C-alpha cells in the first residue's frame with residue numbers, strides 16, 4: 380500500500396519537476412543606421428513585425444517569416460525559428476522573450492538578430508529571404524562550454540563523423556516525423572561505454588538544400604575554435620549546430636518504417652530531380668562572417 384502510494388506520488392510529481400526552464404539569452408548583434416536620425420516609420424514597421432512574429436511563432440512548426448510596411452524604403456523583414464524539438468508552448472515562450480528582448484537590445488537598429496538557447500529572431504531592413512542561398516551577409520557566433528574533454532583526438536573523430544552525418548540529414552530537409560519541422564536533425568554517438576555525445580543541426584527551413592549544407596559546414600568549421608570543449612554551439616543567421624555530453628533536446632520519435640500491410644509501393648528516389656539546386660547553379664555563395672566568441676558554463 381505504501382509502495383503503491385509512493386508510486387502514485389512519483390507519477391504525479393515527476394511531470395511537475397520537468398517544468399521547462401525560462402528561455403535563456405545567448406547572444407545578439409545589432410546594426411544601427413549610419414545616419415543618426417532613426418527612421419521612425421521603419422521602427423513602427425519593425426515593432427509590428429516583431430509582434431506578428433511573437434503571435435505566430437508556433438505556426439508552421441516553429442518557423443515564421445513576415446514583412447511589415449508598404450513602401451520599400453521603410454519595410455521591415457524578419458523571421459523567427461524555434462529549435463525543432465520544442466513543444467509549441469516552449470517555442471511560444473522563447474520567441475515572446477526574444478522579440479521583447481531584441482526591442483530593448485537593438486532599439487534603433489536597422490538590423491537585429493538575437494539567439495536564445497532554443498530560438499532565434501531576426502529583423503532587417505533588407506529583404507533577406509530573397510538572398511537565401513545566393514548571397515547572405517551572415518554573422519556567426521561561436522559559443523563553447525568551458526568544460527574540456529580529456530581525449531581530444533578521439534572526441535574530435537566522433538564529433539566530426541556525427542556532425543557530417545547531421546549536415547547531410549538536415550540539408551536533405553526530410554523531417555524526423557510528420558510533426559517536426561524540416562531541415563532539423565538530431566544525433567547521438569557513443570564516446571565510451573559511459574558517455575554519449577548529443578548533437579543537433581538545423582537550418583532555416585526555407586533555405587535551399589545547397590545553401591543549408593553550405594551554412595552548416597561553415598558552422599561545423601567554427602566548432603574548431605576551442606576544439607577540446609565538452610560542448611559548443613555555432614550560431615549563424617540561417618543555421619545552427621550544437622553538441623554536448625548531455626541530452627539537451629527532447630527525444631523525438633522518428634517516423635516509423637512503413638508497415639508491410641499499409642505502405643504504398645515505394646516512390647522512386649529523387650523523383651523531383653535536382654530541383655533544390657536549380658536557379659542557384661553557378662551562383663557564388665559568399666558569406667562574410669564576422670566571428671564573435673563567447674563561453675558558457677553549463
Ligand SMILES: *[C@@H]1O[C@H](CO)[C@@H](O)[C@H](O)[C@H]1NC(C)=O
Nearest residue numbers: 408409410411485486487488
Ligand atoms: C546602436 O544604438 C544604440 C542606441 O540607440 C546603442 O546603445 C548601441 O550600442 C548601438 N549599437 C551599435 C552596434 O552601434
Ligand SMILES: *[C@@H]1O[C@H](CO)[C@@H](O)[C@H](O)[C@H]1NC(C)=O
Nearest residue numbers: 427430431432433434435438
Ligand atoms: C499572425 O499574427 C497576426 C497578429 O499579430 C494575426 O492577425 C494573423 O492572423 C496571424 N497569422 C496567422 C497565420 O495566424
Ligand SMILES: *[C@@H]1O[C@H](CO)[C@@H](O)[C@H](O)[C@H]1NC(C)=O
Nearest residue numbers: 444445446508509511585586
Ligand atoms: C517568407 O519567405 C519567403 C522566402 O523563403 C518569401 O518568398 C516570402 O515572401 C516571405 N513572406 C513574407 C510574408 O515576408
Ligand SMILES: *[C@@H]1O[C@H](CO)[C@@H](O)[C@H](O)[C@H]1NC(C)=O
Nearest residue numbers: 525526527528605606607608
Ligand atoms: C580548457 O582548455 C582551454 C585550452 O583550450 C583552457 O584555456 C581552459 O582553461 C581549459 N578549461 C578547463 C576548465 O580546464
